[in-house]
Amino acid sequence: MDKFYIGIDLGGTNLKTSLFNNSxxxxxxxxxxxxxxxxxxxxINKIANTVSSLLTSHNLSSKDIICIGIGVPGILDVENGISKFSPNFYNWENVNIVKFIEGTLNIPTFIDNDVRVNLYGERYFGAGKDKDNIVLLTLGTGLGAGIIIDxxxxxxxxxxxxxxxHMNMYRNGRSCKCGSSGCxxxxxxxLGMIQTLKDKLDRGEKSIISDWIDHDYNKITANMISEAFDLEDTVAIxxxxxxxxxxxYGLVNVINMYNPEIIIIGGGMSKAGDRLLKKTREVIKNHALKISAEACSIVPAELGDSAGMIGAAFYAKCRYEKNLNY
Structure with missing residues (x-):
């Protein structure tokens, strides 16, 4: 009988769970x-209940699942399966996810950082296939990254x-939850781009976005800024x-330090495309080490918000088979 894998992407807003076959x-x-x-x-009870419902709906039992992989935001003890801290989760310190899930479902379970499981997804099934030197950026509510070298x-x-x-860009910039500033x-x-727009509006700059939101800053979204850009709104541009x-400038440092052959841009904010990345590429061309920059392509992620699920499942397979290439 066929065996299956389960990949889970635990986000602050949505819990995404997928069942995969052996291929x-x-x-x-x-x-x-x-x-x-x-x-x-x-x-964590929601995770267990979601998996149980998924198995029931497909007439499967725990014995039919080889292992479960979970991508978790924040700082982790990967080896012991503990989520030590996640800033966007309430009452979340030293949460022993693996112990609970394995004890409840009796299925081998492995966790890793949410960005790294996205990196596994893109490396083996998406934009990073056949590449050995990769930086994956996730541009969403925050900015995360995963790195593969050689x-x-x-x-x-x-x-x-x-x-x-958390790369420091300004000596005295915006405060950050990490305890520093200017990250x-x-x-x-x-959130950062929206704050930049708000700062401009506070200085009296005029934008069509003010009319769209009826001057309620809480209604501003990143997509609105892209839409206003397309309407040639000077503040959005x-x-x-x-x-x-x-x-x-951040990626100049990344290219100079890590010498990747490809930088994959994912996350919801990546939908801005060249509206955002045109200036990024110009800065890299003018300021990164020439040979390193010329060897590096900047490309969009291919798997969208499914990368975390397939990446978590594949990561779990590697951990289960003890052939993960650290």
């Missing part, structure tokens, strides 16, 4: 609200390699250009 073809997918505000006990995914002493979003992710992210330019 990593998706059999079924379930998306439900995470309701992170209800705390860790609720969320075929090895990087983890570091505390499994926190790739925190490009790249406070500017190059959906300068906002996207400034955001793309700062991303470029």
């Amino acid at each position: 990593f073809i998706k059999i079924h997918e379930v998306r439900v609200p995470t309701k992170a505000i209800l705390g860790s006990d609720y969320v 075929g090895h995914i990087l983890y570091g002493a505390t499994s926190s390699v790739g925190e490009i979003g 790249l992710g406070r500017y190059v992210s959906a 300068s906002t996207l250009y400034e955001t793309g330019e700062l991303l470029g």
Whole structure:
């Protein structure tokens, strides 16, 4: 009888779960609200209940599942299956996810950072296929990154390699939840770009977006800024250009340090496309080491928001078979 894998992408807004066959073809997918505000006990029970329902709907038992992989945001103890801290989750410190899921479902379970499982997805099934030197950026509510060098995914002493979003860009910039200020992710992210627009409006700059939101800043979205850009709104254009330019300087450092052959841009904000990346590419061309920059392509992610699920499932397979290439 066929065996299956389960990949889970745990987000602050949605819990995404997919069932894959042995060839990593998706059999079924379930998306439900995470309701992170209800705390860790609720969320990990929600994970277990979602998997149980998925198995029932396909007449499967725990014995039919080889293993489960879960992508979790924040700082993790990967080896022991503990989520140590996640800033966007309530009552979430030292949550022993693996112990609970394995104890409840009796299925081998493995966790890793949400960006790294996206990187596994794109490396083996998407834009990074056949590449051994990759940086994956996820541009969403925040800015995350995962890195593969010479075929090895990087983890570091505390499994926190790739925190490009906390690269300091300004001595006295916007405060960050990490405790520092001026971090790249406070500017190059959906929330960061929206704040840049708000700052311009506060200075009296005129934008069509003010009419769209009836001067209620809480209604501003990253997509609105792209829409206004296409209508030649000068404030939206300068906002996207400034955001793309700062991303470029961040990636200059990334290219000079890691020498990737490809940088994959994913996350919801990546939909801005060349509105954002035109300036990014210009900065890289003018400021990165010439030979390194010429060897590096900047491309969009191919798998969209499905990368985390297939990446988590594949990562779990590798951990289960003990052939993960750290």
